[in-house]
Amino acid sequence: MAEQVYFEDVEVGQPIPEIRKNCSTQQLVIWAGASGDFYQIHYDLNFAKRTGLDNLIVHGALKHAFLGQVLHDWVAPGGRIEKFGCQYRGMDYPDQDIVCGGVVTGKSVEGDRHVVELEVWTQNPSGQKTTPGTARVVLPSRG
Amino acid sequence: MAESAAPSVVTDDMRAQLGVEGPETVSEVTTTGCRLFARAVGHGDAIFFDAEAARARGYRDVVAPPGFLGTPVYRPNAERAERAEGPPGEGIKIPYKRILNGGTTYEYFEPICAGDVITSRGKVTEYQERTGSIGPMLIVYRETTYRRADDTVVAKVYGNIIHY
Numbered sequence: 001m002a003e004q005v006y007f008e009d010v011e012v013g014q015p016i017p018e019i020r021k022n023c024s025t026q027q028l029v030i031w032a033g034a035s036g037d038f039y040q041i042h043y044d045l046n047f048a049k050r051t052g053l054d055n056l057i058v059h060g061a062l063k064h065a066f067l068g069q070v071l072h073d074w075v076a077p078g079g080r081i082e083k084f085g086c087q088y089r090g091m092d093y094p095d096q097d098i099v100c101g102g103v104v105t106g107k108s109v110e111g112d113r114h115v116v117e118l119e120v121w122t123q124n125p126s127g128q129k130t131t132p133g134t135a136r137v138v139l140p141s142r143g
Numbered sequence: 144m145a146e147s148a149a150p151s152v153v154t155d156d157m158r159a160q161l162g163v164e165g166p167e168t169v170s171e172v173t174t175t176g177c178r179l180f181a182r183a184v185g186h187g188d189a190i191f192f193d194a195e196a197a198r199a200r201g202y203r204d205v206v207a208p209p210g211f212l213g214t215p216v217y218r219p220n221a222e223r224a225e226r227a228e229g230p231p232g233e234g235i236k237i238p239y240k241r242i243l244n245g246g247t248t249y250e251y252f253e254p255i256c257a258g259d260v261i262t263s264r265g266k267v268t269e270y271q272e273r274t275g276s277i278g279p280m281l282i283v284y285r286e287t288t289y290r291r292a293d294d295t296v297v298a299k300v301y302g303n304i305i306h307y
Binding site: 021031035060062064065066069 | 176182187190208209211214216217243244246247249250251301
């Protein structure tokens with residue numbers, strides 16, 4: 001794990017480290033079991049095609065959870081995710097890169113909480129942000 | 144977006160449901176559930192897998208990964224019962240046939256760890272009607288509150304479903 005990021009080290013406009021995902025159908029099956037979402041468009045290609053899709057699609061909630069990982073890995077071990085969310089704007093497919101990233105949009109001190117606001121997203125190979133969202137984390141302070 | 148040209152589909156029954164909490168759902172945050180969720184996402188931090196690693200970092204037990212609020216509960220025949228009576232706690236009949244999940248936001252107030260039993264209740268907080276590129280739509284905003292056994296609110300989940 002990377003070294004602890006402190007509130008004082010962070011600047012508005014700063015990107016946070018990206019995580020590159022590439023979902024196998026096996027990963028989508030594991031997610032189906034973990035999340036309880038067994039809708040077959042995520043792992044049964046024949047079923048997906050019968051519903052008019054060209055391919056299996058990655059669960060939106062899994063992409064949301066990827067954003068949780070990007071944020072967790074950035075703030076851990078001493079920071080904490082307070083809020084993170086996204087909109088589902090576009091589909092992603094198995095065996096294609098999903099780049100998960102974020103950028104700092106704001107900093108504030110509220111009492112003893114050192115709060116950092118971010119934009120977060122997953123991005124497909126064409127550069128489209130398929131799950132844009134926002135997040136709020138607290139970081140430890142050097143002070 | 145353009146002003147909605149279609150007649151409103153929000154009924155008095157639907158308006159009466161605003162802010163009314165639905166029935167309780169109970170789910171367990173298990174070590175197995177945390178580990179499977181963390182594995183599915185691809186987490187590498189040991190606090191999501193190993194109790195000792197979690198305790199060494201000040202947590203009570205294996206930590207629930209971001210987005211995990213308990214092992215999904217499967218109830219035999221629940222789907223059939225829901226179809227007969229409508230979704231629990233809702234008198235909502237929406238004429239649009241198709242739905243899209245518009246988005247989800249999780250807000251955390253306390254760390255959630257294996258061993259926690261979480262009770263959740265949801266409510267509809269807002270209806271929005273618009274006409275967009277996919278035609279007239281109704282956006283239903285929901286908020287679900289998650290409480291630990293000691294009644295501490297540990298998380299809230301905000302979501303919206305687009306009916307069109």
